[in-house]
Amino acid sequence: MQIADSPLARKLGSFVLLTDTELETLEALHRRRRRFVAGKDLVHQGQSDQSAYVLAKGWACSYKMLPGGTRQIVDFQIPGDFFGLRSILFRTSDHNVEPVTKIEASEILATDLLDAFQRAPRLATAVLWAASRDEAMVVEHLVSIGRRNGEERMAHFLLEMSARLMLVGQGDRTGFDCPLSQYLLADALGLSAVHVNRVLRTLRHDGLVTFQRGRVTFHNIDALAELAGFDATYLDHDGPLLR
Amino acid sequence: MQIADSPLARKLGSFVLLTDTELETLEALHRRRRRFVAGKDLVHQGQSDQSAYVLAKGWACSYKMLPGGTRQIVDFQIPGDFFGLRSILFRTSDHNVEPVTKIEASEILATDLLDAFQRAPRLATAVLWAASRDEAMVVEHLVSIGRRNGEERMAHFLLEMSARLMLVGQGDRTGFDCPLSQYLLADALGLSAVHVNRVLRTLRHDGLVTFQRGRVTFHNIDALAELAGFDATYLDHDGPLLR
Incomplete structure (x- = not known):
C-alpha cells in the first residue's frame, strides 16, 4: 500500500504496528495536499480558524513573536511531522509556522481528526504519542x-x-x-x-x-x-x- | 454526578462539553487512587514500565537531570493535570516527577487510555488538547x-x-x-x-x-x-x- 511509505505512516508505525484500517484512515488525512513557498507564514499567532497540517516534503519552523519584536523558534518540522495542531484544538493559534523551504503538506481540520479517532481509536493514541514526542523535544530545547x-x-x-x-x-x-x-x-x-x-x-x-x-x-x-x-x-x- | 466536579472533568470540560458516557469513562480513569508523600520521586528518568497519573490533590513538578548534576524544572502539575503521560507512551521515561506537597493521584496504565479512547473517541481529542496545552506551557517556559x-x-x-x-x-x-x-x-x-x-x-x-x-x-x-x-x-x- 502506497501510504505505508508516507513519512507520517513511517513515524507513527514506529510506535504502533498499523493495521490496514489504520493505514487507510491515515491516508484519508492526506486528502487535501497543498504546496507552499518558503518564508510565508502558514499559521498565524493570534488568529482563529487556522488549519493544521502534516508535512510531506520540505522543512518548516514554528515560532513565537514577543511584544518587543524578537522571536524564539520553538522547533523545526520535517516530513511526517504535524504542525499547527494546537491551531485546530485551540480557538486561537498561539504560535506562527513558516516554511523554511518550499513544502508540500496536507491540510487537516478538527473534524478530520475526530473522524479518524472514531474510525481507528489506536490512531488517537499514536497521535497523542507524536504530540508527546513533540513536547519532549520542546522540553529538551528548554533544557x-x-x-x-x-x-x-x-x-x-x-x-x-x-x-x-x-x-x-x-x-x-x-x-x-x-x-x-x-x-x-x-x-x-x-x-x-x-x-x-x-x-x-x-x-x-x-x-x-x-x-x-x-x-x-x-x-x-x-x-x-x-x-x-x-x-x-x-x-x-x-x-x-x-x- | 460526582465525577463532573473532579478537576480533570472541569479541565477537559472547558474544551469539550462532556456527555454522560464521556464522564463515566473519565471516572473509570480515577479508579486506582493513591497517596504519595512530598519529595519522593514517582516517575524516574531512564526507567521503563512507569505509570502515568492524574493529579487530584496537591502539587507536583516534572524535571530533567543533566549529566553534571544540575536540574531544570520543566513544569508544575496541579489538580486535573496528567503527569508521566510520556512514561506510558514511551518505553523509557525521559523525565522525573516529584510531589511538591503530599498528593493524591490516580494511576493510569496505557491500556486504560486505549480503552477510554475506544469507548469515547471525543475523549481522545480532549486528552490530545490537554497534552497540547501542556506543550504550549513548555513553549512559554522556553520563551x-x-x-x-x-x-x-x-x-x-x-x-x-x-x-x-x-x-x-x-x-x-x-x-x-x-x-x-x-x-x-x-x-x-x-x-x-x-x-x-x-x-x-x-x-x-x-x-x-x-x-x-x-x-x-x-x-x-x-x-x-x-x-x-x-x-x-x-x-x-x-x-x-x-x-
Whole structure:
C-alpha cells in the first residue's frame, strides 16, 4: 500500500504496528495536499480558524513573536511531522509556522481528526504519542537554553535532527542535508549568528562535525553525543510499544 | 454526578462539553487512587514500565537531570493535570516527577487510555488538547528562559499558575495559595535563589504582587500582565470548542 511509505505512516508505525484500517484512515488525512513557498507564514499567532497540517516534503519552523519584536523558534518540522495542531484544538493559534523551504503538506481540520479517532481509536493514541514526542523535544530545547552552553546546544540539536530524519528515511550516521541558515539556528538556540558561526568552527576544529553548503557531516558522532549529553530516550525510537 | 466536579472533568470540560458516557469513562480513569508523600520521586528518568497519573490533590513538578548534576524544572502539575503521560507512551521515561506537597493521584496504565479512547473517541481529542496545552506551557517556559528577564519570567509564571488554578476552581483574581519554595522557583525559571528573592522584592516594591507565607497576592494584575507580555491564548480558556 502506497501510504505505508508516507513519512507520517513511517513515524507513527514506529510506535504502533498499523493495521490496514489504520493505514487507510491515515491516508484519508492526506486528502487535501497543498504546496507552499518558503518564508510565508502558514499559521498565524493570534488568529482563529487556522488549519493544521502534516508535512510531506520540505522543512518548516514554528515560532513565537514577543511584544518587543524578537522571536524564539520553538522547533523545526520535517516530513511526517504535524504542525499547527494546537491551531485546530485551540480557538486561537498561539504560535506562527513558516516554511523554511518550499513544502508540500496536507491540510487537516478538527473534524478530520475526530473522524479518524472514531474510525481507528489506536490512531488517537499514536497521535497523542507524536504530540508527546513533540513536547519532549520542546522540553529538551528548554533544557538546552537553560542549562547547556553553545557547543552543547548545537551538538544536541544536530544529533536530534539526525535521529528524527533517519526515522523517516532521510540521512544516516554520516550526516544529513540541512536547509537551515545561521540566522534560523541562532533564533532556535538562543545564540547570535556570530556565536553560531564560532560554535560551528569550534566543533569542526575539534573533528566532531562540519556544517557547510547545506550538509551536516558527522566526523565523530559518538564524541559529539558525549559532548552534548545526548540521550535519545526522549525521541522514543526503541520500536513499537503497541502491537 | 460526582465525577463532573473532579478537576480533570472541569479541565477537559472547558474544551469539550462532556456527555454522560464521556464522564463515566473519565471516572473509570480515577479508579486506582493513591497517596504519595512530598519529595519522593514517582516517575524516574531512564526507567521503563512507569505509570502515568492524574493529579487530584496537591502539587507536583516534572524535571530533567543533566549529566553534571544540575536540574531544570520543566513544569508544575496541579489538580486535573496528567503527569508521566510520556512514561506510558514511551518505553523509557525521559523525565522525573516529584510531589511538591503530599498528593493524591490516580494511576493510569496505557491500556486504560486505549480503552477510554475506544469507548469515547471525543475523549481522545480532549486528552490530545490537554497534552497540547501542556506543550504550549513548555513553549512559554522556553520563551521565558530564552527571551524574558527575571521580573518578566516571574510575572509570567505567577499569572500562568493563577489562570491554571482558576480553571479548576482554586484561587481568584486576588491571588492563590502557592506551596513553592524559592529553590523550586529558581530551578524552574533558570534563576538563582538569590535572584528569585531580588525579583520578588522588586515586584512587591513596584506594587504588582506579593509572594509571602505560601500565598501569592496580586496588587495590580493588569500591570503585572503588561510587564510580562502575558497573553493567555496558549492556555485556551475561551470556552468549549467541541459541543
